[in-house]
Amino acid sequence: MSESRNVSYSFLGPTGTFTEAALTQVVEAQGKPWRAVNNVGEAFDDVVSGRSVAAMIAIENSVDGGVSATQDALASVPDLRIIGEYLVPVNFVLVARPGTALADVKIVNAHPVAYAQCRRWLESNLPHHGHLPASSNVAAAASLVESGQADAAIAPPGIEKHHDVVVLARSIGDNANAVTRFVLVSRTTTVPPRTGADKTSLIVELPEDRSGALLEMLEQFATRGVNLSLIQSRPIGDALGRYRFVIDADGHIHDERVADALLGLRRFSPQVIFLGSYPRADKQPIEFTSRYNDNVFIGARAWLRGLLGEPAV
Numbered sequence: 494m495s496e497s498r499n500v501s502y503s504f505l506g507p508t509g510t511f512t513e514a515a516l517t518q519v520v521e522a523q524g525k526p527w528r529a530v531n532n533v534g535e536a537f538d539d540v541v542s543g544r545s546v547a548a549m550i551a552i553e554n555s556v557d558g559g560v561s562a563t564q565d566a567l568a569s570v571p572d573l574r575i576i577g578e579y580l581v582p583v584n585f586v587l588v589a590r591p592g593t594a595l596a597d598v599k600i601v602n603a604h605p606v607a608y609a610q611c612r613r614w615l616e617s618n619l620p621h622h623g624h625l626p627a628s629s630n631v632a633a634a635a636s637l638v639e640s641g642q643a644d645a646a647i648a649p650p651g652i653e654k655h656h657d658v659v660v661l662a663r664s665i666g667d668n669a670n671a672v673t674r675f676v677l678v679s680r681t682t683t684v685p686p687r688t689g690a691d692k693t694s695l696i697v698e699l700p701e702d703r704s705g706a707l708l709e710m711l712e713q714f715a716t717r718g719v720n721l722s723l724i725q726s727r728p729i730g731d732a733l734g735r736y737r738f739v740i741d742a743d744g745h746i747h748d749e750r751v752a753d754a755l756l757g758l759r760r761f762s763p764q765v766i767f768l769g770s771y772p773r774a775d776k777q778p779i780e781f782t783s784r785y786n787d788n789v790f791i792g793a794r795a796w797l798r799g800l801l802g803e804p805a806v
């Protein structure tokens with residue numbers, strides 16, 4: 494085993510991707526080796542095998558919602574934990590080999606998440622184009638030069654400094670303020686300390702064929718005063734109509750109200766995956782009413798023990 498083996502950080506490469514920009518925000522990753530990978534599966538495999546200590550993964554963007562490949566991988570690869578989140582503003586350019594005009598573009602190479610964020614621009618400016626999926630935004634531009642299968646690529650601004658391409662159009666994203674949320678995923682079971690501005694990510698399955706099951710799941714949060722910042726359904730995949738829910742809840746597992754909501758979920762759901770509690774990228778303190786502060790839960794437990802004649806803890 495080489496000295497640096499399990500201190501590496503994996504990211505979707507090649508160099509120049511937004512995922513790499515997210516990793517530059519991680520203080521602990523600076524000065525450590527970084528491994529450029531080709532897809533989410535490879536990044537998680539690095540973490541599971543111990544080749545990397547953590548991997549940076551795109552999980553949600555403000556235009557197109559949750560990144561389904563990431564959500565599904567998090568549901569199926571056991572023992573992964575999110576230990577941090579990072580926001581990167583994303584903005585795209587259309588590039589081509591030198592000598593190509595916009596009118597020549599028939600096939601656009603693009604990462605599916607980037608493609609989805611440039612749909613309106615593409616429909617207006619290249620209404621007849623076809624889409625060739627790429628493994629990343631930088632891979633899309635690099636393969637223009639290498640393979641010639643596509644005529645243009647969607648890429649991050651500045652790409653022309655590193656690859657032999659020309660910019661055909663700038664700011665082609667449908668929303669100029671688009672932001673992508675990235676998460677740092679590791680195999681540690683140590684939960685980052687509570688900061689008061691935290692998020693807890695979960696994947697929850699509903700019991701089969703029970704009326705009101707979704708409401709019952711939401712009640713676990715509502716009755717403990719826990720706000721949700723994301724709830725998204727993803728097909729489980731074994732039959733039509735079977736879904737799991739990807740959830741981000743405000744607060745930390747060390748907050749009594751969040752821990753109590755988790756216990757409630759565990760009692761009713763066939764599967765609850767705890768993906769982690771970690772500091773929010775925007776550092777906004779969580780607001781909740783005083784009815785749900787830690788002392789209320791601790792006081793209620795002490796009361797119950799008192800009823801049973803047990804000593805207070």
Ligand SMILES: O=C(O)C(=O)Cc1ccccc1
Pocket residue numbers: 505509510511512513551554583604606607628629630631649673
């Ligand atoms: O990190 C990149 O550059 C990627 O290719 C993934 C991606 C795609 C679109 C928005 C953010 C990240």
